[in-house]
Amino acid sequence: MMKITSLLAALILTTGFVSCTKKNKDTGKTINIAVSAQIKGLDPIYANDRYSSNEVGRVYEGLLEYHYLKRPYTLVPNLAESMPVVSEDGLTYTFKIKQGVMFHHDAAFPDGKGRELVAEDFVYSIKRLADPKLQGLGWWLLDGKIKGLNEWRTKYADLPSVDYTEVVEGLKALDKYTLEFKLTKPFPQFLYSLAMPFTFAVAKEVVAKYGEEFLNHPVGTGPFILPQFTQTKKITYTKNPNFRKKLYPSEASEEFKAAGFLADAGKELPLADKVVVNVIIESQPRWLNFLKGKVDYIAIPKDNFDSAVTPDRNLSDDYKNKGIELLINPSLDVTYTAFNHDLKLFKNTDLRRAISIAYDVVKSNELFYNNTALPAQSVVPPGIAGNIKGYVSPYRGPNIEEAKKLLAKAGYPEGKGLPEITYDCPSNTVSRQIGEYFKKQMAQIGVNIKVVTNPWPELQKKITKRQVMLYGIAWGADYPDAENFLQLLYGPNKAPGANGSGYDNPEFNKLYKTASIMQDSPERTALYEKMNRIAAEESPWIYGVHRQNFTLRHSYLKNYMSTDFETGQEQYLNVDVAAKAKALEKL
């Protein structure tokens, strides 16, 4: 017994020393990131979740990107030489791409030296996204938008192989550095597609060499290199020594200027030597690693929120003393409970309004979001054009008396005559709790709710097949344009399209049809705002909240901000090595 105890003690001490010696090794400019989900791989066409798309964005690049230091989010050229020339009818986009941009060195190229990126690479990469054999997960972005691309896709769906050399009318390389897109109809949001990882440039030699293993051999033009990806819990990227001359921006929105984000203006990117991504699925080890300085920034886990943030939304002194900073920024999303508008019951506007106004979003915010979210007044979140600053919906509660009056007006005084209404939600704990809370609230006005929990795909299936009455869900922006939210209520988008509730209002539809093809302008914003008001007053959904990101970062990590579109962000991040060494002593 004694021997075993001594053995264990010796083992603990030995490993303790091993771990102590390891601690002092990392002194360079390394960005340490923790992510909470497995990375599927690094093929741009499959990057449909934020984790995979962020990994893709470290290695690959697109024609456009979001300006790092400007808000509202603004598209700027990345691999494109400049913003495209758009024809008067809004149908033809012509890009000049940057010359001298090189792919990473890889065995797929002659002599293993990366070759220059050309316009044809984008033609190839976008055809890959449309390839029916590959089932790229971002096809929805381009579906029906580029002339001839759908026909090309359909033609090869039933043929044994796909011919990438066949010319598609709307997708051409006019010369080595000129790329032309022809759209089927005006669609100003098209440019956002070109800043999303789905359309990032890959080289066909690399795809040909690695075949189905291509996703494990990322070779792009980006700031960091990862010669081989394996399904592990730690991914280490190194700085691309041949990265083109790309500089840290010298312009910024006032908020970033004031916060000192221009200190690195004009420096060559990337600023860090390495990026280490740790896959830490559980929140406690993620949190402890952050507190130990082994992770540079973290979204505060729910269970640690109260220890880190004071009731007045400040960082607690304990953390401040450790050189930790709190960042708060609204997330471009909306949570909601949708009515199934196929049901006759919910064509009754007063009933929808009664249920909506009975819902206590303030209490719900307290219970489920630590009071950090913003109660939603309608569908478009703050931060993008179309959201009406200061607008308060007339049908947001809680106002039980008004709800009862509306319920009686709807023909169901005190809920009499109403059938039991099912509320479907995902099966995770918080969604179920939100469902139970909703049930309790509705009981106050006599509306009888039954909560039904579903695995996520099952819920999607039920929504698609119209087998729900009410369902609780959320939507996060694909790109910073109100169109991405308003499309959720556009009649012709009914399920299986994005409009899961099946709301169909001719006036709303007409406005959407007009606005969705307009370039960004005050006129378009006015139409968006009008739609947003209709969406508030007609109560097609019971609006929940717009969530906010509460993030902590160590102050030695420079230039980090919390953003909704973080793909490619780490090239701008810097580490104050001396400050880090001092900070680690305190942690």
Next chain:
Amino acid sequence: MNLWQYILRRLFYIIPTILGVAFIIFVIFNLVAPDPALIMLGKHASVQQIQELREELGLNKPMWAQYLDIVKSAFTFDFGRSWTTKQEIISMIKQGAIPSMTLSVPAFVLSTIISISISLVVSFYRGKWIDKSVVFGCVLLMSVTSLAYILFGQWLFAYKLGWFEISGYESGFPDFLPYIVLPVIIWIILSIGPDVRFYRTVMLDEIYQDYVRTAKAKGLSERVVLFKHVLKNAMIPIITFVVIQIPFLILGALLLESFFSIPGLGGITLNGVYNSDFPVIKAMTILTAMAYIIFSVITDVLYTLVDPRVRLK
């Protein structure tokens, strides 16, 4: 029947077992599990895309053809590629096996040795305060949820005291030690309660047998009786208990791998389940079933070595 004939005959049982396992996972996957096409396509899925992807994944094939695919892959070990990661499943398993074994093998061996040793000691002192204290301690250890040990262990030994890494993994000795020791210790703590209780019961069952009384009557010391006779005769239930657990070590410990970010097979399996990644679930289920049969045969063979009265038929 000689030993090799027996082993061969038992290994033939793999065929009907695999057919049965293949049938069960086929039924569960087709009738209960959610549609993988919906999971993979996400929020923008259209009916046409779902149909196309189902076609691509082979989900529109006739039922019998899908069943035959499973059976074929079980016997050829060609499990294809993961639907989620698109990697070859065999290479995923190879990658995950070493970290899993690095955790589970030392943890299992140590916990078995420690538990058997403690059991022998308490059997020696049966009824005395030391026996009662150990039994009480075991009940106490078992009463606390495994999550509590993990959370507390990680917080105290890794974060506060800094003796180990909080999470992560490095391959190769001794680089993996700072990452592995804490989960191994927690595994041992989690196993000791139930294991000691089981082994103690087995040994006490033996202690009250006639042959023990005879041995004592012959004047053999308590120690000789315990180690020479009791332990040897208790080996059959001990071997059964130990060997049958081995196939499940392949999967590692799901919770420990998850909390300590060890890139083992547990995580691969868990992700397979979350993503309805049927080829991964299929491969892991079939491999576990095969391992179970193989280790059952090993158990039977070991019986003959520890107890000459056992005959293989």
